[in-house]
Amino acid sequence: MSGLLGASTIRALAKALDVRPTKTLGQNFVTDANTVRRIAAAAKLDPTDVVLEVGPGLGSLTLALLPLSAHLHAVEIDPRLARALPETVRVHAGPDAAKLQIHTADAMRVTRDEIGEPAPTALVANLPYNVAVPVVLHLLSELPTLQRGLVMVQSEVADRLCAPPGNKTYGVPSAKLAWYAEARRAGPVPRGVFWPVPNVDSGLVAFTRRQPPQGDRVATFRVVDAAFAQRRKTLRSALAGWAGSPTAAADILNAAGVDPTARGEALTIENFAAIAAAKPTGEQR
Known part of the structure; x- marks a missing residue:
């Protein structure tokens, strides 16, 4: 050396x-x-x-x-x-x-x-x-x-x-x-x-x-940021602004197979990617 x-x-x-x-x-x-x-x-x-x-x-x-x-x-x-x-x-x-x-x-x-x-x-x-x-x-x-x-x-x-x-x-x-x-x-x-x-x-x-999860990284990272911006809130509430409303957030979470009453700290990066992918086409932002 x-x-x-x-x-x-x-x-x-x-x-x-x-x-x-x-x-x-x-x-x-x-x-x-x-x-x-x-x-x-x-x-x-x-x-x-x-x-x-x-x-x-x-x-x-x-x-x-x-x-x-x-x-x-x-x-x-x-x-x-x-x-x-x-x-x-x-x-x-x-x-x-x-x-x-x-x-x-x-x-x-x-x-x-x-x-x-x-x-x-x-x-x-x-x-x-x-x-x-x-x-x-x-x-x-x-x-x-x-x-x-x-x-x-x-x-x-x-x-x-x-x-x-x-x-x-x-x-x-x-x-x-x-x-x-x-x-x-x-x-x-x-x-x-x-x-x-x-x-x-x-x-x-x-x-x-490692091999990244399936999905779009930028869209997934938006979900991560939103979920932890208000980490004490349930995902239904924390993702309301990202989704457009608490009801829309709950619908997206259910479609992704994620409990709307869970909190961000319980989710894997695969879960976040699934949430991003479940947002209806045209509403990604």
């Missing part, structure tokens, strides 16, 4: 670049090499994998991933960090530095054409807390070649992403991720391994792409 960055090296790099981690960009750099090794190992990469890393920052995780992959696309929104990463990798990664391809872009808007070839097969990233869910969902939608991933997110977000139906933390993130993939918790990450130290703990989420 490449020579990894220690805490003193990371701080020296940041000072040289005049980089001060900002909450706006959700920058919290991992300074513990053992944690970086654990994340890279937990990703279970194949030597043929093309990795997509979001927010490589100063390069801690990048250096651990390069020897384990065939190619690495690094998407970095901060131009200063994007410009500095090649030199850091050249110094510390040896021959593996040739595998790195940097994209100065916003991961919530980056397209498959911008990423280009080779197409990514695995997502491995320490994601900014404030955009973790939309980034994961966008990338799974935009990059159908992504087959699996391991992301580090806020611990509570990890719970939401992995929660099954019926769990108190099951909601919009859980249901939408389930459209694309099966997800599980892959371990905790204590706050003390970061600089600056956040006021919350982190967690690892591993996911494997």
Whole structure:
């Protein structure tokens, strides 16, 4: 494995670049090499994998991933960090530095054409807390070649992403991720391994792409959003605005084989897809 960055090296790099981690960009750099090794190992990469890393920052995780992959696309929104990463990798990664391809872009808007070839097969990233869910969902939608991933997110977000139906933390993130993939918790990450130290703990989420339910994803996600906008209400009431009235909602739910008195947290993503499909043609909106 490449020579990894220690805490003193990371701080020296940041000072040289005049980089001060900002909450706006959700920058919290991992300074513990053992944690970086654990994340890279937990990703279970194949030597043929093309990795997509979001927010490589100063390069801690990048250096651990390069020897384990065939190619690495690094998407970095901060131009200063994007410009500095090649030199850091050249110094510390040896021959593996040739595998790195940097994209100065916003991961919530980056397209498959911008990423280009080779197409990514695995997502491995320490994601900014404030955009973790939309980034994961966008990338799974935009990059159908992504087959699996391991992301580090806020611990509570990890719970939401992995929660099954019926769990108190099951909601919009859980249901939408389930459209694309099966997800599980892959371990905790204590706050003390970061600089600056956040006021919350982190967690690892591993996911494997699955065959999506039959139906239209956009229409299904509208149902998910409506169902959880008023999660304490029954589906008959929560979906009234989406369907046009409580009576229309009940009719659609019955046609989909879903109890109108149930609540959103009890439904699988297949149930939501069935509800979307049961809405009469011409009323999809």
